Amino acid sequence: MPLSSEILFQPFSVGSLTLPNRIVMAPMTRSFAPQGVPGPANAAYYRRRAEGGVGLIISEGTVVDRPASRNDPDVPSFHGETALAGCQGVIDSVHDAGGKMGPQLWHTGAVKGFQTEWTPDVPVESPSGFDAPEVQRGVAMSDADIADTIAAFAKAASEAKRLGFDTVELHGAHGYLIDQFFWAGTNHRTDAYGGPGIGERARFAAEIIAAVRAAVGPGFPIVIRLSQWKQQDYSARLARTPEEMAQWLEPLVAAGADVLHCSQRRFWEPEFPEVDGDEGLNFAGWAKKLTGAATISVGSVGLSGEFMSSFTGEKSTSVGLDALVKRMDRGEFDLVAVGRALISDPQWVEKIRSGEGELRGYEVTALGELV
Numbered sequence: 001m002p003l004s005s006e007i008l009f010q011p012f013s014v015g016s017l018t019l020p021n022r023i024v025m026a027p028m029t030r031s032f033a034p035q036g037v038p039g040p041a042n043a044a045y046y047r048r049r050a051e052g053g054v055g056l057i058i059s060e061g062t063v064v065d066r067p068a069s070r071n072d073p074d075v076p077s078f079h080g081e082t083a084l085a086g087c088q089g090v091i092d093s094v095h096d097a098g099g100k101m102g103p104q105l106w107h108t109g110a111v112k113g114f115q116t117e118w119t120p121d122v123p124v125e126s127p128s129g130f131d132a133p134e135v136q137r138g139v140a141m142s143d144a145d146i147a148d149t150i151a152a153f154a155k156a157a158s159e160a161k162r163l164g165f166d167t168v169e170l171h172g173a174h175g176y177l178i179d180q181f182f183w184a185g186t187n188h189r190t191d192a193y194g195g196p197g198i199g200e201r202a203r204f205a206a207e208i209i210a211a212v213r214a215a216v217g218p219g220f221p222i223v224i225r226l227s228q229w230k231q232q233d234y235s236a237r238l239a240r241t242p243e244e245m246a247q248w249l250e251p252l253v254a255a256g257a258d259v260l261h262c263s264q265r266r267f268w269e270p271e272f273p274e275v276d277g278d279e280g281l282n283f284a285g286w287a288k289k290l291t292g293a294a295t296i297s298v299g300s301v302g303l304s305g306e307f308m309s310s311f312t313g314e315k316s317t318s319v320g321l322d323a324l325v326k327r328m329d330r331g332e333f334d335l336v337a338v339g340r341a342l343i344s345d346p347q348w349v350e351k352i353r354s355g356e357g358e359l360r361g362y363e364v365t366a367l368g369e370l371v
């Protein structure tokens, strides 16, 4: 193994989960589960990443049991007998290859599908009926809708545990439902789920986490994915200072989240350079420092360009991991998620470990099939 990447191959434990290395496959929607049911091709796709040495696989977003939880008919469901049987096939296949995996549990809120004009046959739902600031879409959720959604996340998490998954990740990032509650631009509620402070707007997520914890019991690791940026506005910030970040994250950890998956488009960007300089801690670094929870960083690891630009055709070439390793060596965060590099190449982790084999770049055409 090249000396420089040793830290990536140290084991890591959280709760009942022990990982052989620090590399996580980032959740990536592939829209290859017709009618929401994953099949043998999906299972084989994830199995190849387990065989290629990925420490922890987080699945593509899989939707919870609400009438408008999806924005694409071909993303997997994490409810219903047929879809869950498909999910069972996925986790069995990954375990068979020695891998560890958790589903990413998702509700798309008021956000339109990325690759399709499809819409659910009931109105989309969000905290206040907004997809983005000033952009109305669908309906505001009632108290009963909120309670049912919280229960749907908890039910999906208990199904994940029952099927044998090793963890669950809640998708609280990128402007989807949970993030629409965090974001003042889309949460105008005046009840207990809204308010001027990020701590108040974190209540919905905290209640989901508490319900998930009650459903899965102690020890089973709960991950929540978070981002300052939104697909609706790359410059959006939920926390403008470390104090605000603590108000946002502390209730989530207190409610039972073990791991904060801190999504950035470029992992090397410092979160609060005005506090600790241009080489300062990134989002995952600050999240760990403020809460003491384990954190995952992500964003353009091993690639030259970032992922949102990749959808409009920007090609990325393979780049070295020195900047990443430097941050991990200083203990800034615990795990790192890798997205597109693992779409291009199921053997990416093994190539990094051995230092052998040519690393591939990434371009959007790679999404055409499940390699």
Ligand SMILES: Cc1cc2nc3c(=O)[nH]c(=O)nc-3n(C[C@H](O)[C@H](O)[C@H](O)COP(=O)(O)O)c2cc1C
Residues within 6 Å of the ligand: 026, 027, 028, 029, 030, 060, 061, 104, 171, 173, 174, 225, 263, 264, 265, 298, 299, 300, 301, 303, 306, 307, 337, 338, 339, 340, 341, 367
């Ligand atoms: C095709 C594609 C689909 C994605 N789908 C999801 C998703 O379902 N859930 C999620 O949290 N992030 C999703 N992302 C974001 C990735 O998890 C990751 O954060 C992003 O690609 C940055 O990592 P990378 O630069 O290593 O690709 C997706 C990214 C891509 C490229």
